[in-house]
Amino acid sequence: MDTSSCHSPIRQLPPEILVEIVRHSVLQETRLRDLARLSLVCKRWSIVIGDAAVLWGTINAAEGLSAVRKALEMAKGTPLDISFDEITANITRKDFFESIGERIAQWRSFVLDFTSGDWKFNLKDLKNGEAPNLKTLHLSGGRGAEKSGDVITLFGGQSGLPKLMHVTLVNIPINLAPLQLCGLRSLNLEETWAISSTDIMNIIINSPNIESMCLRWLESLAGEVPSKQVFSRPGSFGNPSIQLPSLLHLSLEYIPVSFLNLLLSTIAAPQLQKFEVDCELKEPRDAQLLLAGLHHHIPIMTRLVANAQTFKVEVSFVAYYHIQIGGLDITLSMEELPFRHSQETLDWVFTHLGKPVKDIAFHLYVDDGDFKLAHLEWLARRITVIRLMLYSDAYTGTDLEKIIPFLSQPTSSAPVTWLFPQVEILETNLGWENGYADIVEMIRSRHSAEDGKDGVAAPVPFREIWLSFGRYRSPPPVNMEFLQEVQKVAKGADVYWEDEKLT
Template identity: 25%
Template sequence: MSIPGDGLNGLPSELICNIFRLVINFVDPRKELCRLMLVCRRWREYVEDSALLWTTISAYDGLPHMRRALKNSRGAMIDLNFPVSPSSTVNLEAFIVEAGPHIPRWRSLILALHSPPSWESALAPLTTTPAPNLQILKIFVVYSGHSISANPITLFGGAPAPSSLKDLTLHHIPVAVEPLSLSGLVLLSLIEVYTISTPQLLEILRGCPGLETLRLDNNPRLTAIESQASNIQPIELPTLVSLSLKRLDNGGTNCILSNIRIPNRRRVSIRADMRQVNARSTPFTSAITHIFHTTIPIADLPSSIIRVEATRDDECTIKFRNIELELVVDGEDRVRDILGWLADGLGSEAAECSVHLIHGWSRWDPVRLAAVPPPLVIKHLTISDSASDLFREALYIALARVPDPPSSDWFLPQIESLSLRFQTTESQKQLTSMLRNRYEGGKAELRCPMNLRFIELRGGPRPEGLVEEIKGITW
């Protein structure tokens, strides 16, 4: 679209105001509004006359600007923000007093609260009055050494949450969830909410089929409900794409995974804490089974490669068929347990799946990490750029070590592809030395029986003849 001869001012007023809205900062909108109004008289008129430019209201700007914005927004829906470090002249009580009479206009409310004894009473409009048009509600309690009241807060005067509510985030705040009768949520984030139990959570999820993001971190009452588990009907979440279960009780993690279904998914990311989980935990096997089974037609599925990436000393990522498990684990053996659950869940199909092992920054033993449970087999190996030189050297030694006794297998005997980056000339020499020991042994019976089919050499520059030398060893 071409701009008229008189530039930006020649555009329709509505379009100009929409452009101006793009520069409004949610934390400090007053600064950008002032800058726009100082450009020229016409821009000042645009800003003053546009109700939409005054709908973002932050306590950071002080009460005078807040009152001006409430007036200039002229009945439009408003977005309210009480940030972590508001100006010293505006406390929570004053902010809520000004905003309370406009509660029918609230579109979003974000509160970052410290925890003095009076903050419960300061939320009176939110706890006693329905907010019929609220779409986003986020309340964070910033712990400051005060104890948090154990008495749950009842929102909206005990009435159900508005049907317009799409995003609910509660962090360290005791809220009575049962009266809310939540439905229509797209995002639900509950962190350190001590008042929610597993049955209450499952009931909420049952009423939110459109949920896309679910974060449930560090909630102590989300525990196992084994005595009731057989009576729970599976909960379908067909649009879920992100699930976080960090720092939860293992029984609660298993219960949640076992009772949700994610049909027709394209990509789902699940984050969970799997430390100290029983290696023989059959409930986890059943949970993993249904998570990885899908209603997507087989033709639409990616190739059956299970990607296992060791990212840090206590973290790994497992990716398979558009499911991404970001797991906190306590060592290489726990990764083996999880792959065992996956293999059990896939049944006969597991024999057709190859494993792609990716080594990142980690001090794990490469040999123990590579001990995947049968019938899974590692066929692809990547050494990422973050892997240390010591780890790379240990991995090369393991790959080059001749089996003893000869009847035993080589390390990663069926590896077909190798991907790595050259850091130094010395690392190039280490690679070629490893390949010769592995694939050019003096006696044919002492060589690795399967040659590499693919090598990716990232980085450079490479010395002349290196590629030809590697081809001569492995092909």
């Protein structure tokens, strides 16, 4: 930077204004380097920046050992925001942890990301030190860490971390029981096998102001019931009894259905804005438990979908359904569930969307899988699909092409109708070279169908047709003859190739 800046009107700025300008101008990823360079502009800047300890409190291992030591020296007693990412770190674990460990009392946030399963802590202070000012704790280990067998108790098992508000633990087994967390605003636990159902319920009971909770892949909760000590707390359990008036985002993915039922049956979150459930249902009892847990959340589900602009359903593999409507996001894997129970489960969900299902215009996404026509026919009779997306993997997909002929004629099963007769927009990639003729014939059949012929209503003509190769690393040459044929049989529909409208 030109040193003449010190002779410009900027010299007249009060130091606190200059500090704010500097704070907003330095880049997050090169913060310490930028501060050091700005300090060299002129003597006044050097003094102001050097005296502003608050500027130096963000410490990233990517900037190297000398920068970290310089920042710790300049930060003095200001709160510290510390991050170590093994991918970008320009310093060894040992040097980094030894440098920051002695300042643990100043930690405001501590973010640690390991890429490998070898996450063993060099930082003894994380196990034994005290962090009374810590607000954010993020510990993430690479896959494999959760199976190491070692469980860590943080901060010597302090009975309270009064300012801790945000906790994220991924793949690192932490013993949460001694910490008695009570002021959380966000909790994110993923593949952390040391967590028990008692731990989670204790956290929820003691964190009435929690705003975001995400639980993923917690196999340790399978078949486990919270301890009697938790159940014995007055007003802790009921139907529902734990009030979470500030909870806005709840995400529950691949946790045992038994615990999912317990949690959903126990909490009340009237202000939810985002509700995500992703679970695997292996037997009818699993489906019953899920629906029982969801039952008293029906008013919330209804509110979440009330103003939705698009209603999306994704079908993939034998019985995998993803329903995304407004703030409601439900994924059900029902591969091992009998078809009848799959239908009953989906029907319950559709029935409680807050409005008649037939009045909802759905977008349906169908991906590769071992398809059963009965599944698609059931969906076609249950929901009104106006946008149909069919996508096949260019290298492994083999089954999606089987759907096209079923879209070309009325169903053979009663009641006889066209499959997805209200579809106005069709999207598909061409992962099969032999499918061109089938696609052309399907479009021709639907566009030339006569309404009422043989007592069957004709399908709605396509308004838009989006075609692409998609998912090819080296796509084959464009087949112009095929595209011209599509335009011809489309009879005025807008036809797109790789997002470009054909003229």
